[in-house]
Amino acid sequence: MKLLRVGEPGAETPVVRDADGTTYALSGLTGDIDGPFLASGGIERVRAALTEGSLPAVDTAGRRVGAPVARPGKVVCIGLNYRDHAEETGAAVPERPVVFMKDPSTVVGPYDGVLIPRGSVKTDWEVELAVVIGREARYLESPAQSSDHIAGYAVSNDVSEREFQLEHSTQWDLGKSCESFNPLGPWLVTPDEVGDPQALGLRLTVNGEPRQDGHTKNMVFDAPYLVWYLSQYMVLRPGDVINTGTPAGVALGLPGTPYLREGDLVELSIDGLGTQRQSFRNA
CATH class of the missing domain: 3.90.850.10 (Fumarylacetoacetase-like, C-terminal domain)
Structure with missing residues (x-):
């Protein structure tokens, strides 16, 4: 998986890109990709959600990448x-x-x-x-x-x-x-x-x-x-x-x-x- 954050400085939102290049919003799982997210098994939760197909696709074209x-x-x-x-x-x-x-x-x-x-x-x-x-x-x-x-x-x-x-x-x-x-x-x-x-x-x-x-x-x-x-x-x-x-x-x-x-x-x-x-x- 590829995790990234898009949006203006200080207002980035977390997303994930799968192996096919499709990008999905993570706002339902976490407010950000940070220490607490990583420490609490956040990557595993994202992987499970991708497998379940429960994440909404999102278009990030033209948005700043943090x-x-x-x-x-x-x-x-x-x-x-x-x-x-x-x-x-x-x-x-x-x-x-x-x-x-x-x-x-x-x-x-x-x-x-x-x-x-x-x-x-x-x-x-x-x-x-x-x-x-x-x-x-x-x-x-x-x-x-x-x-x-x-x-x-x-x-x-x-x-x-x-x-x-x-x-x-x-x-x-x-x-x-x-x-x-x-x-x-x-x-x-x-x-x-x-x-x-x-x-x-x-x-x-x-x-x-x-x-x-x-x-x-x-x-x-x-x-x-x-x-x-x-x-x-x-x-x-x-x-x-x-x-x-x-x-x-x-x-x-x-x-x-x-x-x-x-x-x-x-x-x-x-x-x-x-x-x-x-x-x-x-x-």
């Missing part, structure tokens, strides 16, 4: 999680996951405009596989347990301001938490439809020019391992998002490649998870 999960409690990010990305930035391949946090209010819809911060000269792109938590994960015993705690997967653009990130502070958060810096979606795709999360191609273009063309099989630490690992240090709660890292091809790692400027158009996609498109403008 982030597929509302108000994530936290966005946890993994840095340098692709060998080729670590190499292009001159960093060593990490022996343990590099973890940092991103302000959850940065999460916006997959087609919303992104604001280039005031004073920015190094706003960068990063296509990433996002993991959405569906069940509380606390001190998991092994990565094999992680699948029981994953609600699904989505496309994420971990937009970054490199000067803020690397030159203004010893921490990365300043370059990661600018407003609108985490387009997410269009869909939350359930694990049964995704299959192996380490078998997905990722792509990103800027103004039609290819920049990133990677594959999740090249992640240093795979998605189940990351859920397990993070659960040893923090409680992962339903609705939380994990950005699992980006492959090579970011501006930081491509000398001479311009960073993003007002009017640039970024398009990114992951196999089976859909496509995003953002226009960048100055804040």
Whole structure:
């Protein structure tokens, strides 16, 4: 299944798209796709309702698409999680996951405009596989347990301001938490439809020019391992998002490649998870 939210910011309504591409309203089951919905078995209720044929079809053509999960409690990010990305930035391949946090209010819809911060000269792109938590994960015993705690997967653009990130502070958060810096979606795709999360191609273009063309099989630490690992240090709660890292091809790692400027158009996609498109403008 593909879960999504349509409507203007703050007034999105939840819908589901089945394997045939038909969209159905979920307003009779839930007010939103959020942590409480995921924690209470919401996905299972949607699946049962689809099987029963009790959901009304709805036309969403022309409507804005919001982030597929509302108000994530936290966005946890993994840095340098692709060998080729670590190499292009001159960093060593990490022996343990590099973890940092991103302000959850940065999460916006997959087609919303992104604001280039005031004073920015190094706003960068990063296509990433996002993991959405569906069940509380606390001190998991092994990565094999992680699948029981994953609600699904989505496309994420971990937009970054490199000067803020690397030159203004010893921490990365300043370059990661600018407003609108985490387009997410269009869909939350359930694990049964995704299959192996380490078998997905990722792509990103800027103004039609290819920049990133990677594959999740090249992640240093795979998605189940990351859920397990993070659960040893923090409680992962339903609705939380994990950005699992980006492959090579970011501006930081491509000398001479311009960073993003007002009017640039970024398009990114992951196999089976859909496509995003953002226009960048100055804040």
